[in-house]
Amino acid sequence: MDCTCCISPKRRRLLGTMAALAGGFASGLPNASARANATVKGKSIDIHAHYYPESYCELVGSDGDKFGGKFTCDASTFSFQTxxxxxxxLPLKFIRIDERLADMDASGVDVQALSLSVPMAYWADRAFNAKLATTWNTAASAVHVQHPTRFVVLATLPMLNAHDAIDELERASELPGVSGVYMGTNINNRDLDDPLFEPVFARIEQLDLPVFLHPQQTVGGARLTDFYLSNLLGNPFDTAIAGSHLILGGVMDRHPRLNVTLPHAGGALPILMGRIDAGWNVRPETRRLAQKPSSYLRRFNYDTVSHSGPVLDFLIKNIGIDRLVLGSDYCFDMGYEQPVTFLDRLELPPEQKNLILGGNAAQLLKI
Structure with missing residues (x-):
């Protein structure tokens, strides 16, 4: 689907290849020397930044039409429906890299980890979902090749078919700039401990790639329709549900080296962990774990998109500053226009602030 009103001219394919960037590290305490080296670089790394490539937009609006996909745009905005x-x-700077770079410079962000938000690759048939993922990953990698010091890629996978997801994981992990995997807090309303996803998590763990989650098709239904509660409450609740399924469903036990980052500062999960622990003590449904649920909190990383300094202070005190990574939710209205200066309210010493700004993410993404 051509959309000359909003898309810049086709990008030229660049020749050459680069070694794949593999992210992630085993759970546990951070390596002090590695973190010190990352901090010295002083780069700010935004791990929660969304991107819609031209080729992906065109695909949703053309071949995706028979599955209920639509893409429209005008001189300044575009929209999706699936x-x-x-x-x-949405503003066109989601698509236009030059405008994105200008925003990054204005906000003090040196590097963005590009990711696909809703609609992800979980809404059509098997072949088209795979094509959506391949198209997005290839296009995002091309942006990294054009700007290797400014962008890395969190690959999307067609998770509704494990075979296809692993095939695309193998292919995408060799693309320039791919440093991790991005997926929904649920996959077309399937929770992440569903046996369908077990072989995918196993291969992600083998490749030592970090996983980053983002809410989609959130809980609440009609009760969250008013007041934008589908986002204000639905997103943090869905993150908490996803984290709980990963813990209580045994995914984190079965994959001890799996490294997962929760969006929106972990959503409701950290603040409710005392209640979940209480349930573990008295409810047989939760007793498949050898350790209490709160002991898994350090298995996760948490972005800074909390809109609350006290919430980040709570995470630092109760989970650890080495588990916080910078995020902006670029460029949604519920994100941060100034993710770097937001951290000023924490009153941290420079070395600790630098860990959140980029040191922790550099370790996580191997950049």
Missing amino acids: PAGGLGP
């Missing part, structure tokens, strides 16, 4: 939900109108 059976899994819609977005928009």
Whole structure:
């Protein structure tokens, strides 16, 4: 689907290849020397930044039409609609890399980890979901090749078919700039401890790639329709549900080297962990774990998109500053225009602030 009103001219394919960037590290305490080296670089790394490539937009609006996908745009905005939900109108700087770079410079962000938000690759048939993921990953990698010091890639996978997801994982992990995997807090309303996803998590763990989650098709239904509660409450609740399934469903036990980052500062999960621990003490449904649920909190990383300094202070005190990574939710209205200066309210010493700004993410993403 051509959309000359909003898309810049086709990018030229660049020749050459680069070694794949593999991210992630085993759970446990951080390596002090590695973190010190990362901090010395002083780069700010935004791990929660969304991107919609031209080729992906065109695909949703053309071949995706028979599955209920639509893509429209005008001189300044674009919109999506799919059976899994819609977005928009959104600003065109989601698509235009030059405008994105200008925003990054203005906000003090040196590097963005590009990711696909709703609609992800979970809403059509098997072949088209795979094509969506391949198209997005290839296009995002091309942006890294054009700007290797400014962007890395969190690959998307067609998670509704494990064979296809692993095939695309193998292919995408060799693309320039791919440093991790991005997926929904649920996959077309399947929770992440569903046996369907077990072989995918196993291969991700083998490749030592970090996983980053983002809410989609959130809980609440019609009760969250008003007041934008589908986002204000639905997103943090869905993150808490995803984290709980990863813990209580045994995914984190079965994959001890799996490294997962929760969006929106972990959503409701950290603040409710005392209640979940209480349930573990008295409810047989939760007793498949050898350790209490709160002991798994350090298995996760947490972005800074909390909109609350006290929430980040709580995470630092109760989980650890080495588990916080910078995020902006670029460029949604519920994100940060100034993710770097937001950290000023924490009153941290420079070395600790630098860990959140980029040191922790550099370790996580191997950059």
